[in-house]
Every structure is written in C-alpha cells, then in structure tokens.
Amino acid sequence: MTDIIVIGGGPAGLTAAMYALRGGKSVMLFEKEAYGGQISKSANVENYPSVKSVSGFEFSMNLYNQAKAFGCEFRKERVTRVEDGEIKRVITSKDEYECKAVIFAVGATPRKSGLENEEELIGRGLSYCAHCDGNFFRKKDVAVIGGGSTALQDALYLSEICNRVYLVHRRNEFRGESTLAERVRAKENVEIIYDSTLEKAEGKPVLKSITVKNKVTLEERQLDVSGLFLAIGQEPATKEFSDILPLDEYGYVSCDEGCKIKEGIYVCGDCRRKALRQLTTAVADGSVAGSEA
Numbered sequence: 001m002t003d004i005i006v007i008g009g010g011p012a013g014l015t016a017a018m019y020a021l022r023g024g025k026s027v028m029l030f031e032k033e034a035y036g037g038q039i040s041k042s043a044n045v046e047n048y049p050s051v052k053s054v055s056g057f058e059f060s061m062n063l064y065n066q067a068k069a070f071g072c073e074f075r076k077e078r079v080t081r082v083e084d085g086e087i088k089r090v091i092t093s094k095d096e097y098e099c100k101a102v103i104f105a106v107g108a109t110p111r112k113s114g115l116e117n118e119e120e121l122i123g124r125g126l127s128y129c130a131h132c133d134g135n136f137f138r139k140k141d142v143a144v145i146g147g148g149s150t151a152l153q154d155a156l157y158l159s160e161i162c163n164r165v166y167l168v169h170r171r172n173e174f175r176g177e178s179t180l181a182e183r184v185r186a187k188e189n190v191e192i193i194y195d196s197t198l199e200k201a202e203g204k205p206v207l208k209s210i211t212v213k214n215k216v217t218l219e220e221r222q223l224d225v226s227g228l229f230l231a232i233g234q235e236p237a238t239k240e241f242s243d244i245l246p247l248d249e250y251g252y253v254s255c256d257e258g259c260k261i262k263e264g265i266y267v268c269g270d271c272r273r274k275a276l277r278q279l280t281t282a283v284a285d286g287s288v289a290g291s292e293a
C-alpha cells in the first residue's frame with residue numbers, strides 16, 4: 001500500500017511527487033516513456049523564472065533526481081486503468097498496485113502535421129510552442145499553422161518579436177475566439193493565408209522555407225521562414241481514463257482550485273483544462289496537487 005500514486009513523470013507529476021514526499025507521504029510514480037515529458041525534448045528553456053537558460057533534458061534530469069532524493073519510488077510501466085474506491089487500484093501493463101490517492105499528470109501531446117521531415121526539424125526551426133521558442137526567432141520571418149485560439153494567440157505573441165508572421169489556416173474562418181481574430185487582423189506584420197494547407201517544409205539542417213497550397217485555387221506559394229509554429233491542437237492523454245475523469249469536449253480534465261476531482265483523485269499539468277500550458281503552470285499545478293493529495 002502506497003499513500004499516493006502519481007501517473008506521469010513530466011514536470012507536473014515529478015513536482016507533485018516531491019510535494020507529497022515532503023509532506024511525509026510515500027509516493028510511487030509511473031512513467032511509460034521519458035522522465036520530463038515534452039520538456040525533455042526542448043533544446044533550450046529560457047522562460048523558467050530565475051533560470052537564464054537550461055536544456056530541457058537537464059531540467060528534466062534535475063527534477064527527476066530531486067524527486068528521487070526525497071524518496072520517490074519510480075516504475076517504468078504504462079498505467080492502463082484506475083479503479084476508484086476507498087482504496088484506489090492502479091492497473092499497469094505489468095502489475096496491480098493499491099494506494100489512498102491518485103494524481104493524474106498524464107500530459108498532452110501536440111498534434112503532428114504529418115510532414116515527412118517533421119521529426120528532423122523539431123528544434124531546428126519547427127516548434128509546437130510559441131511562448132517557449134518564439135524568442136529564438138527574434139526579428140525573423142515565421143509561420144504559424146492553425147486556426148484555433150492557440151494559433152491566434154501565437155500569431156499575436158510572435159508579431160511582437162518577429163519581423164513578419166504568416167498565419168496559415170486550412171479554412172476561411174477561424175475556430176478560435178473572435179476577439180483574438182480581430183486583434184490578429186489589425187496587426188500590420190501578420191499576413192493571414194486562408195484556405196491553405198502546409199505541403200512541405202524545406203531546409204537542412206535548419207528550416208529555410210515552407211510551401212503552402214490554396215485548396216480553392218490550387219496555387220502553391222513558397223514562404224521563406226526560419227520558424228514554423230504548429231498550433232493545430234493538442235491531444236490530452238486522458239482517453240483511457242474517461243470512466244474516472246470528467247473530460248471537456250477536447251478531452252481535458254476539469255477540476256477545482258485544489259486540482260481535486262473527487263476524494264483521493266487529483267489532476268495536474270497539461271492534461272488539465274486551463275488557459276496556459278507551460279512549464280511554470282505545470283509545476284505550479286504539481287505543487288498544488290501534491291500538497292492537497
């Protein structure tokens with residue numbers, strides 16, 4: 001019997017574990033892939049307060065070692081099911097475990113564009129996070145793909161930093177908030193390219209240009225950009241726990257201010273419904289969930 005089981009070893013989960021351990025509880029943490037989650041793949045983190053610059057990998061390892069030093073027990077297993085009750089049962093690909101509280105920190109993954117060289121270009125011009133990587137493209141030309149609130153917010157954010165921003169959307173009306181769309185339309189250095197899809201991204205080892213195709217006229221246009229921001233949605237890793245988690249229409253988990261869903265069930269990090277998904281907000285959530293649990 002463990003006091004608290006944390007599902008997910010990203011910044012939110014590792015911070016939740018640390019807070020719970022410091023509160024005198026025993027903690028077991030399950031991670032199916034890499035500790036640190038999405039941030040472990042970021043070349044550079046420059047927006048974590050008081051840390052000028054650190055690689056995502058180093059940040060992740062530091063956090064992992066910190067949780068370990070406090071006594072966290074780690075398991076490299078995939079959790080497939082959680083059963084609620086006074087005693088919670090956590091079922092993994094290998095075994096079954098019992099605990100008094102469960103913290104879901106399962107994260108979300110950015111939707112991929114399907115470009116042939118997508119993986120190759122990550123960190124070499126292609127990014128899924130304007131707030132994390134925008135500053136690397138100061139005074140340069142960049143493109144944002146998507147038509148939701150994230151794409152609109154990204155275009156606004158980048159328009160303050162970059163020389164020119166192309167916002168490429170596959171339809172001729174935005175899915176995102178109309179007030180954001182109005183603000184984007186008013187920006188002189190943002191060009192909106194409607195009805196267009198991303199066909200290819202070129203450049204080796206770093207991105208040099210993208211080609212977009214208008215679905216109506218079938219015309220192709222090459223845009224010389226050094227940054228490509230994909231804002232085509234995220235997929236929270238919550239589907240397999242939909243029996244226990246209250247999900248919104250996008251699959252994000254709703255909770256109260258204390259990151260609580262119900263007695264003994266908590267949620268933190270990117271899988272939670274919230275306004276800003278960042279390293280800072282993930283660790284903030286983790287500390288709340290860890291201490292509340």
Ligand code: NAP
Nearest residue numbers: 113146147148149150151153170171175231232233234250
């Ligand atoms: P989203 O609302 O799902 O929008 C994704 C956008 O990407 C859509 O415009 C979609 O086009 C497009 N798209 C999807 N797959 C694509 C593909 N393969 N190729 C090209 N385009 C593709 O995602 P989101 O913008 O990340 O927002 C997620 C949630 O967070 C929403 O609830 C949103 O309101 C919320 N949010 C709120 C704020 C805020 O300030 N209030 C800020 C950010 C996010 P279609 O429109 O054609 O489907």
